[in-house]
Amino acid sequence: MTRAEWESLCDGCGRCCLHKLRDEDTERLVFTNVACRLLDTESCRCRDYRNRRRHVPDCVKLTPARIAQIDWLPPSCAYRLVAEGKDLHWWHPLVSGSAETVHQAGVSVRGRAVAEREAGVLEDHVVRWPGQVPRAARAPAPAQTPKQGNPEP
Helix, strand or coil: CCHHHHCCCCCCHHHHEEEECCCCCCEEEEEEEECCEECCCCCCCCCCHHHHHHHHCCCCCCCCHCCCCCCCCCCHHHHHHHHHCCCCCCHHHHCCCCCHHHHHHHCCCCCCCEEEHCCCHHHEHHHHHHHHHHHHHCCCCCCCCCCCCCCCC
């Protein structure tokens, strides 16, 4: 896979850019709804992807070799799905042809994330949804209805 093909797997959900907490004793991982300071919570894209590690030194660069070692990617993540030999979901832009379907399916952080600067204590923002696939996203693609005045053949 070329680098461009690898990068195209990102569905633009923003879930991997939410802060996560790991218990030092139990290694238990929990998600928060607090977005990295570089995440644009409307577009669900990094504001400075090319230079992100300058601003956020612990930002993880996802590579095919690292995916198997990362336990915090959401179950809807295309990188994770490809590594597990699974198909992309209907709402993934490579399948749907639209960057908006990830938002329409309720998979993205749009409208659900809190800005890092406004969050305060991360422990106050623990949530479950980033680690789950929404019901609407698990369902088959919504049926396309023909446009009025343009009957099906």
